[in-house]
Amino acid sequence: MYKACIFDLDGTLLNTLHTIAHYSNKALEHFGFEKLPLEKYQVLCRLSYKEYYQTLLKFGGCPEDRTEELFDQVGRFDHQAYLKDALYLTKPYEGIKEILEKLAEKDIILAVLTNKPDHVAQEVIAATFPDTFDLCVGQLPDKPAKPDPNALLRVVDLLGLQKDECIYVGDTDVDIKTANGAGVFCIAAAWGYQPIEMLEKNEPDVIIHRPEEVLTYYR
Structure with a gap:
């Protein structure tokens, strides 16, 4: 029997796409580059911190020889602005809060694993789902x-459970590659940022279209 449910954050628990685009576009403008359309952020939201800002700068017109110099500066500017109002344009997907309550009623351990920087993830989760999750793990420089499947295996270990x-x-x-590499049962959420064709191609254990379908695996 499954004892824990570990969630991705952006595109799974929360619709943050407009928020991310808003602040990252402000960062691009501040450093003299072009703003990006929303669909570019659907691509960017898959990436780790370094890859996100390197690709953001590339899409925004930054010369390739300057991305290494600027990506961390742009990231810091973006995060400082984001944390001043992290909930701007952000909202949980319909049905998410209800499913979390039902899982908690079943004594299922709830956790978050995201590539969003850890200090940002902690702020966002505390503000949107107070006293809901047993563990939230964002990206840290030395982890x-x-x-990398070890990102998920570390969370499993922190929870004191087996995969x-x-x-x-x-x-x-x-997310699918992470779970498959770790040997953890993977549910792909079709309501998020990626087309279903991408999900199918990467072979999750199951694809669901509504949050309440998660409950099927905890009966």
């Missing part, structure tokens, strides 16, 4: 990021 006691729910190919 592996998704799709076959956990389910991971995410909305991207990166």
Whole structure:
């Protein structure tokens, strides 16, 4: 029987796409680059911290020889602005709060694993789902990021569980690769940022279309 449900954050628990685009576009403008359309952020949201800002700068017109110099500066500017109002344009997907309550009623351990920087993830989760999750793990400089399966295995270990006691729910190919590499049952969330064709191609254990379908695996 599964004892824990580990969720991705952006595109799985929360619709943050407009929020991310808003602040990252402000960062691009501040450093003299072009703003990006929303669909570019659907691509970017899959990436780790370094890959995100390097690709953001590339899409925004930054010369390739300057991305290494600027990506961390742009990241810091973006995060400082984001944390001033992290909930701007952000909202949980319909049905998410209800499913978390039902899982908690079943004494299922709830956790978050995200490539969002850890201090940002902690702020966002505390503000949107207070006293809901037993553990939230964001990206730290000295720890592996998704799709490295060790990122998920570390969370399983922190929960004091075995990998076959956990389910991971995410909305991207990166999430599926992470779970499959770790040997953790993977549920792909079709309501997120990636097309269903991408999810199918990466072979999750199951694809669901509504949050309440998660409950099927905890009966």
